[in-house]
Amino acid sequence: MKNRAQVVIIGGGVTGTATAYYLAKNGISDVVLIEADYLSSGSTGRCGGGIRQQWSERMNVRLAMRSVQHFKNFENEVGQEIEYFQGGYLLLAYTDDEVALFEKNVSMQQSEGLDVDLYTFEETSKKFPFMNLSGMKVAAYCPSDGHANPHLTTFGYARAAQKMGVEIQTHTRAESIEVKNDRVVAVVTSRGRIETGTVVNAAGGYSREIGLMAGLDLPTESYRHQIFVTEPLEHILNPLVISFEHNFYIRQTTAGNFIMGQGDKDELPGHDITPTWRFLKEMTAKMPRFFPFLKDIRVLRHWAGLYNMSPDAQPIIDKSDKIEDFYMAIGFSGHGFMLAPAVGEALAEWIAWGEPKSVDISNLSLQRFKHGFTREKNVV
Ligand SMILES: Cc1cc2nc3c(=O)[nH]c(=O)nc-3n(C[C@H](O)[C@H](O)[C@H](O)COP(=O)(O)OP(=O)(O)OC[C@H]3O[C@@H](n4cnc5c(N)ncnc54)[C@H](O)[C@@H]3O)c2cc1C
Structure with missing residues (x-):
């Protein structure tokens, strides 16, 4: 396992692997993705696989519509059949x-x-x-609208990212995050320490716990x-x-x-x-x-x-304003599989180019919880 990387992604579900794939596509392949268990062992591998664009909140509609474009081309683009x-x-x-x-x-x-x-x-x-x-x-x-196989989708992103140079370490748990002067300096894992300046929290059901490792109280x-x-x-x-x-x-x-x-x-x-x-x-x-x-x-x-x-049943896609280069794609509230292609793409662009280019995700920041928000209603 590398002991230094430009980016460390925590979580090997569909969000983490999609982000790894798009980072590599945007020229950043010095990435280590760590997964505590096996790939898609979290919510991704347990989900219904549904891909729906019919939401009550406009941002969810936009992200889902963008994702559908990617799901349609998945086999061509990523090189994996996903039962779409x-x-x-x-x-x-x-x-x-x-x-x-x-x-x-x-x-x-x-x-x-x-x-x-x-x-x-x-x-x-x-x-x-x-x-x-x-x-x-x-x-x-x-x-x-439709559905796909979440395991195949995750493995597809993971393999394509690996081919472009991303390192994926399964059975490797993030145990703590070292922060100095409000900057991440390393992620300490069950299999060693990885020096890094950029962390992506894609830990699904454990997003809050990963935030706490860096001293952040995330509302999930x-x-x-x-x-x-x-x-x-x-x-x-x-x-x-x-x-x-x-x-x-x-x-x-x-x-x-x-x-x-x-x-x-x-x-x-x-x-x-x-x-x-x-x-x-x-x-x-x-x-x-x-x-x-x-x-x-x-x-x-x-x-x-x-x-x-999340408090409004919409994802939180953001960069912390307290800890430099601590990114998060969390709080998917039961619809993270279908949004992963657009979310991974936007987050990777943000890390690589300083802003998300493919879709405006500013409405999904943590800030919204300070100014009032509307709740997504179409959730089972
Ligand atoms: C029953 C059910 C049905 C669902 N149906 C749908 C659906 O039809 N359509 C849809 O879009 N969504 C659905 N969802 C929601 C969807 O599963 C999630 O939103 C999505 O999979 C989130 O993906 P993720 O990669 O962010 O998280 P996860 O898949 O949970 O991945 C996070 C990963 O982080 C790892 N991790 C946690 N802590 C650490 C640590 N300390 N160190 C290293 N790794 C760590 C976990 O092991 C996990 O593998 C459903 C969810 C459930 C439970």
Whole structure:
């Protein structure tokens, strides 16, 4: 392992590896990425793989739209097939409040150039006849939304970055960060010390702990989220379907398995990722009502991961104003996989050229929490 590097990235999920890839593409390959466990062992490898551009906050729409351009070209650009499938996202509205919110969101999303529409109950039933939509009022549908395999995406970025000279050290934990005169001087790992002037905090559910190592109190908290995968069936479900009212999301993988999950408002912040019987019981009882073909399907595997939440459920992409050259891409609040290409690209540009060039991310700074902010509403 190198004992000196221009940049040390902490975290080998999709954010860290995307940032490493784009740093190398921008000419900075003197980079060491350290990962406490194996690549994509954190939230990335535990996520639903959904890629959606339908958000209530404009910044999320912009980052997701930019990311979709990269996901579309991923195989050409990065050299890895990632099971990318643009089957759309279908968001179901059941209440008048949801209808009003969807109308507002769709018009904002359209003003950003997104191809998204509202469908009536009849239109939705006709297009998706295998679902039980009773009680649904309208649906928002964006055909260019989709999903991909998060492991392949992470490995793709990692391998491409390595080919350009980035060093990746798995099973290597950041234990402390040495700071002198408000500058980072080194990251001390479980396998040795790396001298560096620039650190990227891409530690997902542990972003707050990494901040504390440098004396920064970052406003993120982690919450368990559970998910399971069923045995495969013939392909029937193109879109990833979400109901905020009934608290679920579901998609079918390219291999035919169904992946689904729900939020849990009773979760307390922490790092526990033990799956619970309650989740399994609630989900398996709830889902066949909406998707009758799931009635007798068997669950293959059930697991949990962390949502690293920020106060407004939008990511924090910033450079500390207290510690020189301490960057962070954290607090993704359950949608960091889909935003990673645009985030990695912008962060790498910031480090390489002094400012993000591809997309304006100034709204995602830590400063916003001092001046008032609006919360992203489209979160399961
Ligand atoms: C159940 C579930 C479903 C989800 N579904 C979706 C979805 O459909 N679409 C979507 O976009 N997002 C989804 N998400 C959110 C998504 O998984 C995350 O936002 C995203 O993966 C964050 O990536 P990351 O690289 O920032 O963090 P992570 O993938 O968590 O990577 C951080 C890495 O840092 C490492 N690390 C931590 N501490 C240290 C240390 N001290 N030293 C070295 N390494 C360290 C960890 O081991 C980890 O591998 C979901 C999340 C969950 C839990």
